Amino acid sequence: MTTILPLSGWGRYPIVDCPVNFPGSPDAARALVAQLPDSIARGNGRSYGDASLNCAATLDLKRLDRMLAFDPESGTMTCEGGVMLSDLIDAMLPRGWFPPVTPGTKFVTIGGMIASDVHGKNHHGSGSFCDSVAWLDLDTGEGRARRCSATENTDLFAATCGGMGLTGIIVRAAFRMLRVETSMVRQKTIHAPDLAAAMALFEQTSDWTYAVAWIDCLARGSALGRSVLLLGEHATLAELDPERRSTPLHRPKRRVKRVPVDFPGFALSRPIVKLFNRSYYAAQRAGERLVDLDPYFYPLDALLDWNRIYGRGGFVQYQCVLPLATSAVGIRALLEEVSAAGNASFLAVLKRMGPQSFGILSFPLEGYTLALDFPATPASLALVERLDAITAAHGGRVYLAKDACMTAERFAASYPRAPDFRAVLDRIGTRRAFSSSLSRRLEI
């Protein structure tokens, strides 16, 4: 049964009326995909823009959420595409397993993680999520699922990993998980007075598994790029306090709050953000300590519906990656543009990325990635366009999972392997079977 719903991504911009189906089993999904001439998969709608919206037909796959098997020898989990990462962690962390790569929220589905080939704070050493995917079953609408892996249907595998749902429905997947001894993270906090210092720190600390920097976007001039670098390692049993060692995998219950209403527009005005950034920067004591895994990996998940802070108009997130060679100059140019515009950017995150992955449309590129968000006002949309130009000029590209604004020309220029992607779809004959507002906008 189809329901027409106004859908959006996490940024609540744009909003599109979509006929939605909620298949409860792979069979039900197969029947739908076989019958619909044009559809797109939707996971938990945590991509920011229009990737999981199709006004012809959208398939919400959250009911496809069964964990099917776990092999403790190899650490391989097999599950359906709609399984929520938060459920996976709840089930597996008590047994000492953690996802090999995790985005900054655990409210995403495994299918969404594969389709965006998500990266974590460990991309420089561990690659992106799809590097840990052993195989996936893709329903392309021909009445059966195709098993895709590094040895089977390899080109379809490379197209699907990072393919934004445009190759079909990921009904099942198997991926390797990471063994951990505890549910804590040994965190090291370092303050960087400016951008050059932050980047130098990333280079010097590349042996740490996790690394991320929070930038105070409102710092200008010589303080441009002032940031706090948070490094992390899964804590070992021996590192825990003696009293915690008997329950090393226990996670304290987190108090979760909701944002009850849409904030009025002024809430994010410049002085308020300035205050927030300042207090955030100051609150991070330098040095090393043990912290719980949830606040370390998912600082924003404690505030449900936090996208409402940006008010009814929604917001856009801007995330780009620049190649290593142009990162220093390019990131500086981006930050200068932002700070000159004075748009309040609540969150600014800088990460070092490792080599590009095998996914044809995967985002990561060896270099630096910067993520910012703005309320979706005309002024910030104009700013995003200027940022796009800077990114392009430095040979970088924008993350499709966050994008709501890019043009088809920019996409073609910054994702040079897009023709290979189309060639795979042409070969299997499903070129137009899956599309989204994003794929139409970018003419993928």
Add this chain to the structure above:
Amino acid sequence: MIAFPVLILGARSDIGRALARAYAARGATVILAGRGDLTDDCSDLMLRTGGNASTVAFDVTDGAPDAFFQSLGTVPGTIVLVAGLLGDQAKSAADDAAAALVMETNYTGAARYLLAGARVMQGTANACIIGISSVAGDRGRGSNYIYGSAKAGLTAFLSGLRNAHAKTGLHVMTVKPGFVRTQMTAGMKLAPPLTASPEQVADAILRAHEKHRDVLYVLGRWRLVMTIIAAIPESIFKKLSL
């Protein structure tokens, strides 16, 4: 006290799946009974909780409830009847077989299964039978009175069973979920303040089960809504389009 194992009759439904997860999370051994293949749901429960689960084939209209309970090989501590069929009112009104199926699924079949269940559970400590009925059974309405009357039968049955067993130690709970966002209601316009999620229903049922509640309206507002609807004089009620 929740007595194990928990038998879920109609485990492939959205509410049934949410219930199975909620009971398993409480450490219950869960038996999933349903028409289709439930092996994936069973693996899922075990992986999520590390607990035990099994599956058994079940059709509420098969007329063989005693054989079903004998084949289980164990006596359930808790039975939750979730299976139900909304059907299509116009079709049920026009077609005898369609009407019969709605009646059998929601009432005759359901009541026979629960009677057989009550027989096998006799003497089991903390035994509990939970039946998912519906506010549609509180008063017959033109738009769904075949389904509604069958649920009314189920509601009356559960109330009688509860009364009959008040002294035997078998607890009986009637659940009226109100609107729930499931495949049964997909495509329908449901008023958000009166609509619950399957997970909400499951949570409410577990809490009410522990407290030995008799009748549960998942969303308290429904009790009020149905009280008002029940109070409308029939002479007026019959003219409303409901």
